[in-house]
Amino acid sequence: MPTKGRLPEPAIEEGVTGKELDREVWTQLRTLSKENAEGVAQHLVMVAIRLAEDDVDGAMAHAETAVRRAGRVPAAREALGMVAYRAGDFARALAEFRTVRRLSGSSHLLPLMVDSERGLGRHERALELAASPEAAHLSAADQAELAIVVAGVRSDLGQLDAAVLGLERLVFGPVRPWSGRAYYAYADALLARGDETQARKWFAMAATADTDLETDAAERLDDLDGVTIIDSGWDEDAGEDADWDRDAEDEAPPIGDQDRGRQDGETHPATED
The missing domain is CATH 1.25.40.10 (Tetratricopeptide repeat domain)
Structure with missing residues (x-):
């Protein structure tokens, strides 16, 4: 159940733990509580999964959740920027990328x-x-x-x-x-x-x-x-039935x-x- 006052969060797929993220992102998440870091990590993994499925709306829901929970974590802002960029919302993408540069000091x-x-x-x-x-x-x-x-x-x-x-x-x-x-x-x-x-x-x-x-x-x-x-x-997927x-x-x-x-x-x- 979502915490009182918090917006409902999109569901995490079974098997997604957040440990799929690389070490650099986990280093950023250490500024959060253990519980929050694990939750944000799961949403960041889901962003990647949904983008791979071309589900931009689903990716946006997870990215926005990650930013609500960890707005000063560069990886969360970068994820939101990436989704906005994929959606063609270049103004929002640019704003998020600028925030990443300000928070991290990186121009990548x-x-x-x-x-x-x-x-x-x-x-x-x-x-x-x-x-x-x-x-x-x-x-x-x-x-x-x-x-x-x-x-x-x-x-x-x-x-x-x-x-x-x-x-x-x-x-x-x-x-x-x-x-x-x-x-x-x-x-x-x-x-x-x-x-x-x-x-x-x-x-x-x-x-x-x-x-x-x-x-x-x-x-x-x-x-x-x-x-x-x-x-x-x-239909190659139909197999012998085809x-x-x-x-x-x-x-x-x-x-x-x-x-x-x-x-x-x-x-x-x-x-x-």
């Missing part, structure tokens, strides 16, 4: 702050933020993410050559964990500039490097090649022309997310 969310400014249509402010002194102290991974975001801002402003040039140091260096995303952004910038041949090359490289399927590089490549995706109508009853099939009357279209799969072009 700078790429998302820049992208939030971009989402709000404040492109010049986004570029100013990206050029702030804090950017020089980001990790290599965060600097790569920032370069990708800045390239998007440049493309929005019609600065297509600058978008391409800004990504070259990423794509022509050694392969890194973020290379798939960098190749994709570079291909997108090249395509916007009208270089379809080179764009196809880099979309292909992105599709190969993107083993975690973070991008739709394969679909973009198919689109450039004019490939269409055929829906066979086969097999045709061969005896029934032999006894069934022929499918009429007017019904055949409903049996055949539809053909449609692959689209960009």
Whole structure:
């Protein structure tokens, strides 16, 4: 039962203990009572679970609960900012990311702050933020993410050559964990500039490097090649129950022309997310 005066909290899934969080987050939670720290940890884990399920509303409920219980814990504010960012509420996301920076002294969310400014249509402010002194102290991974975001801002402003040039140091260096995303952004910038041949090359490289399927590089490549995706109508999850009853099939009357279209799969072009 919720404590008197406290808003009802979203349910925690069975088996979620909060111990799934990494040590750094638990270090932040040590400022809370043991009971509260454990509860907040469970809600933070649920935020990640709901986002993985694309349940943004569910994730928001858990993130807001975590912030109500631990408003000065950077991890809780970051979780709320992430959910707001996923929901496209860039003003709220930016406010939460700023709070995280103030509470923690870390600028690791700078790429998302820049992208939030971009989402709000404040492109010049986004570029100013990206050029702030804090950017020089980001990790290599965060600097790569920032370069990708800045390239998007440049493309929005019609600065297509600058978008391409800004990504070259990423794509022509050694392969890194973020290379798939960098190749994709570079291909997108090249395509916007009208270089379809080179764009196809880099979309292909992105599709190969993107083993975690973070991008739709394969679909973009198919689109450039004019490939269409055929829906066979086969349900892989149905298992043996989806097999045709061969005896029934032999006894069934022929499918009429007017019904055949409903049996055949539809053909449609692959689209960009």
